[in-house]
Amino acid sequence: MSIPGTEQLEPPDVVREIAAGRPLTPVWRNELGGLTFQIGDGAEREFVKWCPPHPEFDLEREATKLRWAARFITVPPVLGVGPTVTGSWLHTRGIAGDTAISPRWVAEPRTAVRAIALGLRALHDRLPVADCPFSWSLPDRFARIIRPEDRSLVAEAPEVDRLVVCHGDACAPNTLVTTDGGWSGHVDLGSLGVADRWADLAVATYSLGWNFPGRWEEEFLAAYGVEPDWARIDFYRRLWDAT
Numbered sequence: 001m002s003i004p005g006t007e008q009l010e011p012p013d014v015v016r017e018i019a020a021g022r023p024l025t026p027v028w029r030n031e032l033g034g035l036t037f038q039i040g041d042g043a044e045r046e047f048v049k050w051c052p053p054h055p056e057f058d059l060e061r062e063a064t065k066l067r068w069a070a071r072f073i074t075v076p077p078v079l080g081v082g083p084t085v086t087g088s089w090l091h092t093r094g095i096a097g098d099t100a101i102s103p104r105w106v107a108e109p110r111t112a113v114r115a116i117a118l119g120l121r122a123l124h125d126r127l128p129v130a131d132c133p134f135s136w137s138l139p140d141r142f143a144r145i146i147r148p149e150d151r152s153l154v155a156e157a158p159e160v161d162r163l164v165v166c167h168g169d170a171c172a173p174n175t176l177v178t179t180d181g182g183w184s185g186h187v188d189l190g191s192l193g194v195a196d197r198w199a200d201l202a203v204a205t206y207s208l209g210w211n212f213p214g215r216w217e218e219e220f221l222a223a224y225g226v227e228p229d230w231a232r233i234d235f236y237r238r239l240w241d242a243t
């Protein structure tokens with residue numbers, strides 16, 4: 001599947017080299033100009049994510065996190081990662097499913113929202129905090145606040161409700177959903193790390209409004225299995241916007 005607007009994207013040279021003559025389909029363009037291409041099709045498909053030089057992109061770090069998380073949950077198996085002069089690349093084997101914001105799931109939001117919620121719950125339940133070498137802690141995130149006026153967030157930090165290994169970018173597109181409407185895996189683990197579960201829940205529910213028609217926050221939280229905590233949701237959304 002190709003997300004509308006990505007059809008015309010030209011693959012960078014390194015992506016062509018990795019594809020080695022196999023068909024290339026552009027599938028994603030992120031806000032910072034990073035591109036993802038699918039190589040081939042069906043069960044044999046692979047993906048290459050390519051990012052221009054930018055402090056936010058560290059695909060080596062993402063590869064390390066993917067390799068760690070793959071012991072516990074379904075994430076893209078890493079086939080290779082590396083830098084080039086013009087950008088870095090991450091080559092993975094395809095995992096089952098399509099992004100939860102494919103046209104089919106935007107037309108059937110209830111199924112997609114439930115799948116994303118159950119997928120995030122499974123990720124939080126299965127990834128072991130004690131074994132996790134990565135942090136997504138508040139002090140680390142406070143250090144990345146951009147505008148001085150947002151520094152007041154530091155004094156508002158809520159107590160931890162439940163420490164889990166967070167996805168770190170639990171936006172709707174990063175859950176994959178199979179044709180039967182079940183979640184099948186997670187992508188985009190560059191920010192994965194230990195944090196309060198509300199850091200993920202706030203952003204996951206935030207993103208539903210960007211990607212699906214209607215209001216789905218309560219339904220998402222019910223499927224995940226938690227009572228809404230609007231104060232923590234508000235704090236973690238403002239922190240998301242501030243960083």
Ligand SMILES: Nc1ncnc2c1ncn2[C@@H]1O[C@H](COP(=O)(O)OP(=O)(O)OP(=O)(O)O)[C@@H](O)[C@H]1O
Pocket residue numbers: 027028029030031034035036046047049076077092093094095096097098099169171173174176187188189
């Ligand atoms: N190994 C894979 N198997 C299946 N689909 C994949 C795989 N890798 C990437 N994708 C698809 O490509 C899309 C983009 O990948 P990814 O989310 O890693 O890119 P990104 O540029 O970091 O995204 P974002 O805009 O969220 O920052 C995913 O939403 C998913 O649909």
Ligand SMILES: [Mg+2]
Pocket residue numbers: 173174187188
């Ligand atoms: Mg993504």
